[in-house]
Each structure stands twice: as structure tokens, then as C-alpha cells.
Amino acid sequence: MSPGSAPPLRIAVIGHVEHITLGRVPAVPRPGEIAHLEAPRWFPGGGGGVAFWQLARGPAEVHLFTALGDDEAARDVEAALAASGARIHAARRAERHTRDVVMVTPDGERTIVVVGEPLHPRAADPLPWDLLGACDAAYFTAQDPDALRAARAARLLVLTARRRPALIRSGVRADVVVGSAVDPREASALADYPVAPGAVVLTEGSQGGRIETAGGTVRFPAPPDPGRAGGAAYGAGDSFAGALVYYLAAGLPLPDACARAGRHGAAVLRGTDPREAQEPLAPP
Known part of the structure; x- marks a missing residue:
């Protein structure tokens, strides 16, 4: 960091990382x-893992809060992370x-x-949960409501819509809930949350997406x-x-951040391993 420049954004990802074996069928x-x-490959993925890799491909200081088992798969995941x-x-x-075993069909x-x-x-x-209070943003894709309460200490809290039960149990207010309109686990509206988030963002693939606020x-x-x-x-x-999460933490308005993030989601469609x-x- 050069003299007088702003420190990098500090962003936390809180959630699961699986040992993924992916191939075509x-x-x-x-x-x-x-x-x-066909042509199988492995990498650390899952809901927390892929978001983590995307954030790691930027200038932010990224912190991953996760859990690991005690076998060879865990050791492989830990080394790659x-x-x-x-x-x-x-x-x-x-x-x-x-x-996870992921089968990709020709389509x-x-x-x-x-x-x-x-x-x-x-x-x-015994993780450094107090660090979240110094984070510009936290992305939550875990399950524990108490961990979600700790994540709320970040300046910005973004949550995957898959964790709606944890959000409801926690009683906290998320700034943004993000999911897919075509996934029954994720499709939701502000009215589905006793404590309404600031916004619900739902992607719709090639149709773009929508943002619901009050x-x-x-x-x-x-x-x-x-x-x-x-x-x-x-x-x-x-x-x-x-x-x-990155573009919101960097200060972009929500519609602009969604438009930029859409390019990153679509980029993954060009390959098989999302990290590549x-x-x-x-x-911005």
C-alpha cells in the first residue's frame, strides 16, 4: 500500500467448502x-468455496471462516485454500x-x-469472530444463527437466500439477500422475512434479474x-x-453492483472449473 492510499477492503466469507469432484457425463x-x-477434476467448492475463490481474485483482504474434517479430503481442501x-x-x-460429485451434461x-x-x-x-466487526462486508452461507449474529457486526451483511431459516432464527437484519429466482430453495420476497432485509436480489439467468426493496x-x-x-x-x-459483495463493499449502488456482478456469474459459463x-x- 502506497503512502496516503486507502487500505484494502476487508471481506469475510462464512460458510462451507466441499471437496468437489466434477466431470462430464x-x-x-x-x-x-x-x-x-469424463475428464474429472477436483477443487474446493460449494456455496462458500466458490464465492471465496471469486473474492480471492480481487484486491480485497479476504477472510474465510469455515470448518474442516479430519481426513485426506480435508487436508487437500486446506492446502488448496x-x-x-x-x-x-x-x-x-x-x-x-x-x-460432492458434480455431473455436467452436454447442455x-x-x-x-x-x-x-x-x-x-x-x-x-474458537475462531476470531471479533474480526468481523472490522470487516467492510461479510458474505454468509453457513447455518448457525449465532454465527450470523456475529457476522452482523460487519459494515455490510450479504446472505445467500438458501440460509433464510438461519436468518429468521437469528433475528438480525441482512442488508442484502441474494439467490436465484428459478431455485425453489432461494426464490423469496421481502414479505417472507419477519425482519425484512434491505433488499432481495434474485438472478434470472439470461434475463438478468430483479431487486426488491421497500x-x-x-x-x-x-x-x-x-x-x-x-x-x-x-x-x-x-x-x-x-x-x-465486493462491488457493494466498494461503494457501488445496488443496481450497478448487480450489473457488474452479472458479468462474473456469466464468465463461469465459459469453462468447467469455476476457478479457471x-x-x-x-x-469500480
Whole structure:
């Protein structure tokens, strides 16, 4: 940092990171069939992992709060996360780390088999939760309501819509809830939250998306066609969420931040491994 320049943004990701094995299949197997993954690869992914990788591709100081098992998969995940250069704060669990198998069909859609329950950090874990009070933003994709209360200490709190039950139980007010309008786990409206968030952002793929606030609903445009050419949809929504957190923390108005984040979500469609296709973040 040069003399007189502002310090980098400090952003936290709080949630699960799975050991992902991803490959292509001609079709999702029907009952009794066997599918062979073509060109399989592994990487740390999942809802928290992909958003983390997107944020790590920018100038912010990134802190990951997560949990790890005690097997080879956990050690592989930990080593790959450490290589990112970000700060990793991991609780330890005396169990196997969660693995995902992701099957990508020729149309780019993905089917995910989760082996075991995702491992989430909890407020009772001996992690530096006080650090969140010094963060410009926190992205929450964990399950513990107490951990969510700790995340609320950040200047900006963004939450995946998949964690609506945790948000309701916590009683805190999120600044933004983000999800997909076509995912039944995520589609929601302000009226679905006893403590209404500042905004609900729902993506709609090639149609762009919409933002609902107390003042009404506005739309944001779809990004340019990324030239999918056989890419995979895995990680697009989580890359959008990670980029959205960054641009909001950097001071962009919500509609502008959504439009910028859309480009990062769409970029993932160009490849198979989302880490390889994610575009770097840059200050607006």
C-alpha cells in the first residue's frame, strides 16, 4: 500500500467448502445405470468455496471462516485454500470432510450428489469472530444463527437466500439477500422475512434479474453472452454473489453492483472449473 492510499477492503466469507469432484457425463444416469465422469477434476467448492475463490481474485483482504474434517479430503481442501493467499480460519471436526460429485451434461447443466452433510463454522468454535466487526462486508452461507449474529457486526451483511431459516432464527437484519429466482430453495420476497432485509436480489439467468426493496422492484440487465461453448453452469450463482459483495463493499449502488456482478456469474459459463473461468475483480 502506497503512502496516503486507502487500505484494502476487508471481506469475510462464512460458510462451507466441499471437496468437489466434477466431470462430464453424456446424461444423468437413470435408475440402474452407471455414469462415468469424463475428464474429472477436483477443487474446493460449494456455496462458500466458490464465492471465496471469486473474492480471492480481487484486491480485497479476504477472510474465510469455515470448518474442516479430519481426513485426506480435508487436508487437500486446506492446502488448496492456503495457497490462495487469503486468511483461512477453520474449525476442526472429528469426521470425514464433505465430498460432492458434480455431473455436467452436454447442455452445461449440473447435477450434484453431496456425500455427507456440509461442515459449517459455528459461533462456539474458537475462531476470531471479533474480526468481523472490522470487516467492510461479510458474505454468509453457513447455518448457525449465532454465527450470523456475529457476522452482523460487519459494515455490510450479504446472505445467500438458501440460509433464510438461519436468518429468521437469528433475528438480525441482512442488508442484502441474494439467490436465484428459478431455485425453489432461494426464490423469496421481502414479505417472507419477519425482519425484512434491505433488499432481495434474485438472478434470472439470461434475463438478468430483479431487486426488491421497500421502495418497489427494479430490474438489472443480463450480462453480454459469455460464449458458453460447452461450459458448465456450476458456480455461476456463487460467483455472482461473491462479486456482488465486493462491488457493494466498494461503494457501488445496488443496481450497478448487480450489473457488474452479472458479468462474473456469466464468465463461469465459459469453462468447467469455476476457478479457471472466474474474472478478476477490480475497483469500480
